[in-house]
Amino acid sequence: MRQPPTSVAPGILLVDKPGGVTSHDVVARARRALHTRKIGHAGTLDPMATGLLVLGVGAATRLLTYVVGLDKTYTATIRLGASTDTDDADGTETARAGAVAIGAVTSERIAAGIAALTGDIEQIPSTVSAIKVDGKRAYALARAGEDVELAARKVTVSRFEVRDLRRGADVIDVDVVVDCSSGTYIRALARDLGAALDVGGHLVSLRRTRIGPFSVEDAVTDLAGGAPLLPAADVAAAVLxxxxxxxxxxxxxxxxxxxxxxxxxxxxxxxxxxxxxxxxxxxxxxxxxxxxxxxxxxxxxxx
The missing domain is CATH 2.30.130.10 (PUA domain)
Structure with a gap:
């Protein structure tokens, strides 16, 4: 029998989102686990992505507006040598570089390309982003076959660091960690790095590990039995x-x-x-x- 909604003390819930589910799916699970509908999240993660979601519960949803703009940290794997129509692995491949072009991509060229994408930069978001164009989401327009042109926006990439590099016959996988301002698209960094190296690129994995002072290490993975909430006062003090x-x-x-x-x-x-x-x-x-x-x-x- 479904339990009726109950009064829940306001607080913030940190969740480690698994791959293959939407941020909305996680919110729905939290609503069932905590028996309340008043739950929202600060900052969407794509279904492919994993990692930290910050959920506001009860009246603490009012704090989410102050959380969504915080800087973030991601770990990711960029695949150089192939482009997709979504700039990530969920899309359809649109171009692939040859072995000769991939062989010409040295570690030094990768480092130079990353350096050019570090600092205060102008970034054109992916066409499958959630940005609204004339009142509609860009991804909805793109999936309907419409041409989507998004304006460049200023973002800050304070760290774009290579952690590992693996070479294959026709692709190079680059593991990176990125510290960035809110609104930065890691998919767009992958796309732009590949374009700068003339081989194309897209994102094959993405994990958000930090939002402001909140770490994925403190997040829960199992919502079945409820979950501990951070007090609203503690969260507001840490952020503001x-x-x-x-x-x-x-x-x-x-x-x-x-x-x-x-x-x-x-x-x-x-x-x-x-x-x-x-x-x-x-x-x-x-x-x-x-x-x-x-x-x-x-x-x-x-x-």
Whole structure:
């Protein structure tokens, strides 16, 4: 018999997504495991990809907007020598380099190509990305056979490092680790590296190991028996920094009032306001000399 939805304390759930399932599938499993529908995620992973998904549970879904823009770390394998229409292994091969062209790709040329894709760069996302074009997802337009032209966007690749390199007769597999800003497409890095080397390239594996301060090493793989949640206050403090409020200030913030003259105490632009009991009041910011709430968490009543 299906269990009815129950009240779940707000929190953040770290999940290690397996390959072959969508991010939505993971959310659906979490909803069943925790018996609540109010669950969202910060940052989609393709079905092929594995690794860290950050889920918000209950009122903590309000924190996801502050998580989705954090920088990320990925490990990946790029295959040089073949291109696909999706820039990854799930697509159809569209071109393949010959053995002579592959033989001309030296380790030094790979290093130079990677160096050119490191730092602040302009990147054109893959045509099968979730970016909206005239209100529709790019991948939906591409799968419908429409031509999709996406504008280049500025991203930051702070680390693009080769971990291993394996040469075959007509391909080269390059294992890499990438630290990057939110919105960076690792598939596009694979595509652009292959293009720079004149042999084509695509992604054959991808694993997200970090989002901001959160590591896949702390994530769960089994949701069947429920899962431990990180307290919303701890997560907000780790991501945003803290503003310690007195009991009176906590009450005023929760009632929508400003804190006169309190802006001088802010140590971050939008810190998490923490009550004396350690609970999360919400997120605050300066308004002139005052402090004002820009997101409030519902107050949890004592049971």
């Amino acid at each position: 920094g803290t503003f310690a409020a007195t009991a009176e200030e906590a009450r005023d913030l929760r009632h929508g009032k400003r804190l006169p003259g309190a802006a001088a105490r802010l140590t971050a632009a939008t810190p998490a306001a923490i009550a004396p009991d350690g609970s999360l009041i919400g997120v605050v910011t300066a308004r002139g000399r005052d402090v004002k709430s820009i997101m409030n968490m519902p107050e949890v009543s004592a049971s």
